[in-house]
Amino acid sequence: MIKVKCSFCRNEIEKSTGKMYVKADGKIFYFCSGRCEKNMLKLKRKPRETKWTQEYQDIKKGSGVK
């Protein structure tokens, strides 16, 4: 099984079960669910500002300091 990470929430997904989205500029996004797809493409939310994503949790843990 090939695993990829959801471009929004960073969950691991199996390539065959997730959704793939190719932007006009050739960038490829993978989404684990319609929820992630909608947040990124329609609502244009940023993962780091969206509480339920892995990226937000990582930033919170590190107190935003790199």
Ligand SMILES: [Zn+2]
């Ligand atoms: Zn996701």
